[in-house]
Amino acid sequence: MLNLLTNSWIPVRRTTGTDVIRPAQIAEEDVLFPDWPRPDLNLACLELLVGLVYIAAPPEDAEDWLDRKPDPVALQRALDPLALAFELLGDGPRFLQDLERIEGTVNPPDMLFIDSAGAQAARKNTDLMVKRSRYSSLPLPLAAMALYTLQNFAPAGGAGMRTSMRGGGPMVTLVRPDVPGLWPLIWANVPFGQALDADELDELPWMRPTRVSDQGQVTVPPEGWSDPHPELFFGMPRRLRLTADESGLTAVNQVPRGTNYAGWVHPLSPYYLTKTEKLPKHPKPGGFGYRNWRGILLQSEGGERPGCLNRWLRVRPGERARLLVGGWAMSNATPLDFIWSEQPVFSLNADAETRVADLVEAAEQAAYALAINTRAGKGEDDTQSGAAARARQAFFARTQAPFEDLTREIADGRTDVAEPWLTVLRRTALALFDAEVMPGLADLQESRRRKAVDARRNLVSSLSGYGGIGKKIFTALGLELPKRKKETA
Template sequence: MNLLTDAWIPIQQQGSYQKITLQQLLCGEQSGELCLPRDDMELACLQLLCAITQVLFTPKNKKELGQYIQQPMTAQDYVEISREKMSWFDLNHAKTPFMQIRGVKSTQPTGMDKLLAGVADGTNKAFVNPQGLGEVLCGGCAAIALFNAANNCPSMGGGFKGSLRGSTPITILIRGKELRQTIWLNVLTEETAEAAMPWYQNTKDQLPNYLDTVKADVKIAASTIGLNRGLLWQPAHFELLPPKASGCCSCCGCIEPVYDGFNKAKFNYTVEGVWPHPLSARIFTVKKGEKEEKFPSFTTTAPTWTHLSRLVVDQQTDKEGQQTAPVIQQARTFMASDKIQLIVGGYRNNQATILERRHELFSLAQGWATHGEVIHQIIAAGLAYKTALRKALYLFAVGIKDKVHGSGINLCEPAETNYYQQTENLLHYSLASVDYAAPSAALNAQNGKLKAMVTALFEQATEPYRQEPKMLKALALARRSLNKSLQELKPEGANT
């Protein structure tokens, strides 16, 4: 099964499900929306399509990229350009199968469900992952799962390496009007690639590390990893078992040759530094004169919008900063006057266990590219009102030592959960509709609504305790704290 010639891309169009080839998609012969039973597999499939397209057809400049976005490429161009790298994407290649290492030795094969994040671990529930979801996988789903495990998932435990971006990085992509456009909007030009990684020209002819393998225990500088090699980096030693002639894929449901297991083996090496992945923002701190970088990830239950500022806004001080993904930096050069839709996804994990999946769509109004401070203000306000609520309820619980006895009842967590649930749509609306050039009125309106929500949530949380005499002082203390915080958050000149 070859990803460049076979039909493996699952799409749905007008209620009809089918699989199409990459040539049909990029040449405009077929189109539709990606369709898989798991949102993370759809996101991984999109990432894989972007990676393959980047590796095969990197545009020289913004003009050439614009042509690809606007017009499908010709079948002749596709065939001629892809011919050189055909062996890179052969899932069953005799020597260098896609994202695999030949000759992996293990005591016994591992089930395919281990390639699907969260299916085989202790958090698996039938209503999230149907029973038998990863029993056998067709070639397309197996390729997507291999790519996802290499790029987005925690490692498989001690001795197994994780992705170049760390354990569970947040991925951000730009959404186009159709799937073909979405793919091209997330492909870097040579100009952008050189800006993101100054070593691009010296490394652009590198092979993926499943073709040109690394030595055990070697130390690799991130600045020696080229764009193609990094996008298709396989951190682990995996090898699929030979496929069975025919079966029903447990993921997509198609009748095709299927894989029912793989061999895995521990393999150690060290990557020094941070590789600038095209689809990831980076955050950094400066400690003792040394810059420490990492990729943002979902570490708490806080919703995705709380991360959006550091995903689309560049900021830097002497001690810390954030840098947006190269695809976002590139979009600022040719989408600055347009609205933009962003796909944001990733996992929240506890070591090797997946706790939560994220896959969300955000819309940013015209002006997003040049008014990052407004995006920051919208997100900061949403977080500040949440903090005001938590602070007041914390005082209600603990009081003030030797002055006011607290209630001893911690209402912070449920109130915060309710706050996030009730403000989700408001924050999405603010980001999508604000006039970024003149945002004052929209920001004041948003803050007024946030204030009303916080006040109502405080009253709702504390209502059962208003008739308890021993809690009245703690309640008064908490209400004074909330009113003080809300007053401080009121914008200058606002009436609310």
């Protein structure tokens, strides 16, 4: 048996080495970070710990959030009344599993991992990027963490297999204060609210009959809650029951048409706005950098920053922090990439936010000019692969540090950043173009050499403000457009 509140089951790194702890021990000052064997489990573990503190001992208001000191004994006392709801196995309610036994498809334990092959992929032998039959059994702590990760990030999984309340593979964001230890990271992201009483455990979805969606029923946030509802951290879209023996978890029963969530806004995710609704953002394959900041670290018309970051900037302006950004990049049910990045957080007023967003726009246009001209110079077919894609990716990687430096200066009040940024864009783009296109140019036919030379000339022209792309770069930076040659004459 495993109780997730009273037993030690979470692997962590301490200042003195590794350990296995109870959740309440995250308030011990030498506990640094979860130490699961997979990054998606570590990310989900952070969300789980935020959720546990939220339902047991959340800050009541900003004063409580700023002043309360970590206390593992007090946190354990707050968690103990909720322990009944956090048994992984047994005859009573089971954590994140159907209240009653279900008779469904029996799956191997590794179906709990998002990058495991589904039944159809295994049957058709198409599991190239995903894996099948990796584990005959799982230790119960690993099974518990994988179960939470699946329910929290659940992708599409076939007919009736519901996604998480933020869709498949949501983007997870957590404020990470610039101080060591796991507790500051967790506490920085716990919403304001009131603790869940022991007689309110039926607010957790596995403590009541499952809200099924066999007739297309949709579960929206319940009315009457001024604070975030506990189910935000403990959604249960998949109908599962675990089977275990002395070796650990051996099988997972699953039936379709679990809870179908809609309209829930999670405080640890950014959202984008459509004409009719607010939808969660999802990671894209590749590195996450400043080009992705709009609507996540920066305000934007079509995006809404995560609630955890908005609160940090409102209540603790000027305090150093980073934003941890992670999650699975998915294509329907297929995992493409796992994203893990930490970006600096800046306190910016409205004018400074606009100025920084303009720097991002100028870089996007410069990167596009680099990609299309690299493609032309190499004689390739598209900008999504080959030299053009490499150059674009390297462009953002090389300009990340200069961008952060300029943003820090903007936060301190500097306004004359357009010319310095344009210099960075020019220097970086031309260096990458030359590295990809120019080597071996003398050995090519005259027509190919001419195309390469023309492509470089076009890139220089765009970076000097000429043409459609050049106009967009200069307009974003607020620079005067150069006069055309006829006008100069």
